[in-house]
Structure formats: C-alpha cells, structure tokens
Amino acid sequence: MPAESKLMAINRHIIRDALDYAFHSADEELEILIECSSGESRIFEVHRESGDDIGMEFAPDKIRCCGNKCIFCFIDQLPQGLRPSLYIKDEDYRLSFLGGNFITLTSVTESDLKRIIRYHLSPLYVSVHTTNEELRKSMLGRKKIRPVLETLTDLAEAEIEIHAQIVLCPGYNDGDELERTISELETFRPFLKSVGIVPVGLSSHRAKLPILRSVDRDAAERTIASFGPARQRQFRLGKKDGFVYLADELFLMIGAQVPEVGYYDNYPQYENGIGMVRSLLDDFEECKQELSAISDRRLEMTFITGKLMMPVLNQIVIPEINNLAANIFIRVLPVGNRLLGDSITVSGLLSGNDIINSYAEQKVKSGLIILPPNCINTNGLLLDDHTPNSIAQRLRTAVSLGTYNIVETLVKAVEGIN
Numbered sequence: 001m002p003a004e005s006k007l008m009a010i011n012r013h014i015i016r017d018a019l020d021y022a023f024h025s026a027d028e029e030l031e032i033l034i035e036c037s038s039g040e041s042r043i044f045e046v047h048r049e050s051g052d053d054i055g056m057e058f059a060p061d062k063i064r065c066c067g068n069k070c071i072f073c074f075i076d077q078l079p080q081g082l083r084p085s086l087y088i089k090d091e092d093y094r095l096s097f098l099g100g101n102f103i104t105l106t107s108v109t110e111s112d113l114k115r116i117i118r119y120h121l122s123p124l125y126v127s128v129h130t131t132n133e134e135l136r137k138s139m140l141g142r143k144k145i146r147p148v149l150e151t152l153t154d155l156a157e158a159e160i161e162i163h164a165q166i167v168l169c170p171g172y173n174d175g176d177e178l179e180r181t182i183s184e185l186e187t188f189r190p191f192l193k194s195v196g197i198v199p200v201g202l203s204s205h206r207a208k209l210p211i212l213r214s215v216d217r218d219a220a221e222r223t224i225a226s227f228g229p230a231r232q233r234q235f236r237l238g239k240k241d242g243f244v245y246l247a248d249e250l251f252l253m254i255g256a257q258v259p260e261v262g263y264y265d266n267y268p269q270y271e272n273g274i275g276m277v278r279s280l281l282d283d284f285e286e287c288k289q290e291l292s293a294i295s296d297r298r299l300e301m302t303f304i305t306g307k308l309m310m311p312v313l314n315q316i317v318i319p320e321i322n323n324l325a326a327n328i329f330i331r332v333l334p335v336g337n338r339l340l341g342d343s344i345t346v347s348g349l350l351s352g353n354d355i356i357n358s359y360a361e362q363k364v365k366s367g368l369i370i371l372p373p374n375c376i377n378t379n380g381l382l383l384d385d386h387t388p389n390s391i392a393q394r395l396r397t398a399v400s401l402g403t404y405n406i407v408e409t410l411v412k413a414v415e416g417i418n
Helices: 017-023 095-097 111-119 132-142 148-157 173-186 217-227 228-236 247-253 276-294 311-326 352-360 386-395 405-417
Strands: 007-009 030-037 039-045 124-127 162-168 192-197 245-246 300-307 328-335 369-373 398-401
Touching: 007 017, 017 095, 017 111, 039 095, 095 124, 111 148, 124 132, 148 162, 148 247, 173 192, 173 217, 192 217, 192 247, 217 228, 217 247, 228 245, 245 247, 245 276, 247 276, 276 311, 276 405, 300 311, 300 352, 300 405, 311 328, 311 405, 328 352, 352 369, 352 386, 369 386, 369 405, 386 398, 398 405
Parallel strands: 124 162, 162 192, 192 245, 300 328, 300 369, 369 398
Antiparallel strands: 007 030, 030 039
C-alpha cells in the first residue's frame, strides 16, 4: 500500500478514525479500500492470522475540542507564551476510552452515543461535577446540554463502565449539592465504578474569569468528614469495592495522613491524584530494606517537590532513609510556583524556571538533583519546555528524573544508571 494513502473502507465499512479501524480490522479476511495520493482507488485482499497486526500506521486523528466555558477550567488560567499544545481543550470520547481523559459528555451526539454502545467503549471517564442540571449549565457555561443523568442511564444500560470526577468548587457544588450528586450517582452502581472528588485549582491568572473560592482547610475537613474513610465503609456495605475517593491534596492540606491502602481498592483514579501518596509510601515501606545495598556509598542530593508534598517526605520518608543509609544525605527543596501562583502547590505543575531559580537561591548545593516524575510529559518537557538536561546545564549540576518508587530512584542515582 503506497505511503500517504487514505484508508477508506474495510470489508465495505467506512473507516473514519482509529476506532473504526480497530473494530473492523479484527477479522482474518479483509477487503481494504484505499485512495492513493494520486486519487486512484485500489482494493487489497488481505489474509492474516488471528492477532497479527496489518502493519498500517496512521496520522493522528483530529481531536474534538471542548465547547464549554467551565468556570474552573485550568487551561483558561494558564499564562500566555507556553507551547500551543497546552491550550488544547479536548472533549473527545475516543481519548476518554483510549487515554483516560475526563470528558463532560456535552459534545456527545446521539450518533456518538450509539457508536460508544456499539463498540462497547468501556470504561469512560466523565466529569460530572453536579447532577443538578441548572447548576451544571452554570458551571460548564452552557445554556443547553443533554442532562447528564440521561446519558449516564444510556451508558449504564449498555453496561459501559464509568469513572466520574467532581471538581469541588466551594459555594457551587459542595455541601448539600455534593450530597445530592453522590446520592444520584450511586444509583448507577455497579457500572459507575468510582467517583473522584478533587479540589478546584486556581492559578494567579484569573483576570476576567468568574470569582471562585479555593478549597481551604475548613472545606477540606468538611469534605473528608462527609466522604472520607468512614463514609467509604458505608459505600462498601453489600458491595465489593468503595465508591467515592478523595484527592490526596485534601488530606495533605490539613496535615492529615492519607488513608490506608484498603480505602483505594485498585486505585481507580490514581492518575487523578487519588492514591498516589499512599502508593508511594507503601512501595517505600516494602522496598526500603534494599537501601542496605548502597548504605556504604556516599552521595548528597536534592529532592525537588511541590510545597504540598514536603511534609510527607521530611516527616516520613527521609528519617527512614537516614536510618538505613546514613551516608546518603537528602535535602528536600519545596519549590514555590511562580509561574502559576502560590496556591498551586503540586509537583506536577512545576516549571523548569521555578526549579532553576529556587535551587540557585539555596546557599547549600548538592551533587545531584532529583526531579519529581510527574513534572515531565511524555516528550520529556516541563510546562515551560525545559528538560532535565537544560536544567542541568543551567545549574551546572547533574539532574535525574525520579520514579514513583523512591528506593528505586535512590539506587539508580547511586549506581549512576540515570
């Protein structure tokens, strides 16, 4: 098949995107219609063994963009001048299925819904925020949308599994509204597998955007009291798993320990910042004896982190490392977020410049800087396009990208693998 050709149909089924291709190319006997760059149409008859890939590679599908104007949209709060891809607002059910991206379902048409059900695209990740439709319209900035409960009903009846998200905005969808939302979502169990509650993120770039309150200590305490471990035990009654999972950030902002591993079940919302700290601490506890293998090596290093995570490292992790590998000296450097504002305290949104400036201002230097793994995207870039190498060059210090396993990070650092 000539390069730059267009795939038109397989076994007389029109192919519109990668989902159509995956669904219709599963047979062993295939009739493939392509359109060459010259405009000529050609048909190929293909026989393949079950499980074999045909070997066709495609340009990326065009992303469906979001038409909402959410009052809390973080992309609207980004400063100007960052790379263009950071400003893309996707609302694509295909990416929800393929990559776990949260979508509001507001752009899903009846045709899309039929396709989701026909292909059984499960699980999907849905930003619900509230089941009060008038409030949902206000929060999403839309005058007319299909009621989310109707769409969830259609998906549940087709046995499509759903993971839901609620971005908690004090004064909007908290308190009684949150109770109502959780109560109505619970009726969709067992197909609605989990609900993650995460605090709204507010940057310092909110000029001309709706005024919102951040989730403060009192709001976090109320949310934990209502939907924390005690409520999770109620959700488990007669069920295999829990239902509502709170973001790590809510526990850390009030200085509380994150729940034990049983609270998180199989970590259904790990990528949403729910259970990451518990997983990190349990992995460290399980592997920490391996530090004895490097206890005779001497190394000074700086762990870069956001302000939110500093107490966990300083109070729990670092003392254990000092006991098991006294020759390894670790300094934790909490980096303030000057790019997005002081209220952004997570390590995943740190910029290269903020890391460079914070480290340069320290009087004491070390031989190695360890970056948190979640501040780098799949292309190796931080928010401001710095890379570990560019940071190392600016600071004239070795820089290594950590992993979510602290012991593994230390062993690799000492052995020079990174």
